[in-house]
Amino acid sequence: MKKPKTFDEIGAEVLARSTPESLDAADAFIGEATRIIDLALAVRDARIAANLTQAELSKISGITQAEISRIEGAKYAPRVGTLFKLASALDTGFLIGNTQTPIRVPALTI
Structure with missing residues (x-):
């Protein structure tokens, strides 16, 4: 039987065949x-810090x-408008991107 x-x-075989x-x-x-994934964790952590359930945050x-x-399950990346709504509901903001070119999504009254 083969080991x-x-x-x-x-991994080495895959790399050797890669372009x-x-x-x-x-x-x-x-x-x-x-x-x-980072965004999903940020949304979930902000919701938990606000002591809200997903249903409460929805309302x-x-x-x-x-x-x-x-969003929290990292199934897809939400639109920026959705992030504004979440930031406003959670009374927080989200920083999107790396430290060199971040985009700040502040909490706004919508």
């Missing part, structure tokens, strides 16, 4: 996924509980 390959061996374009695409995908913000769940 199973280690993770490092599989610069496929590596760039993988880096872009990982970067986007990381940003969506205050006008965003459905299902959408709040998808």
Whole structure:
């Protein structure tokens, strides 16, 4: 019976077959996924800090509980307008992007 390959061996094989374009695409995908996860955690943490359930935040913000769940579950990145509504409902702001080019989404009265 053949010995199973280690993770490092599989990774080395994949890298050997990769093109610069496929590596760039993988880096872009990982970067986007990381940003969506970071945003999901920020929304969830702000909601918990405000001592609100998703249902309560839904009533205050006008965003459905299902959408709040998808945002917190990192299922997709919300539109900026949705972030403004969440920031306003949570009386907070969100910083989007890296430290070199951040976009601040402040709490506004909507």
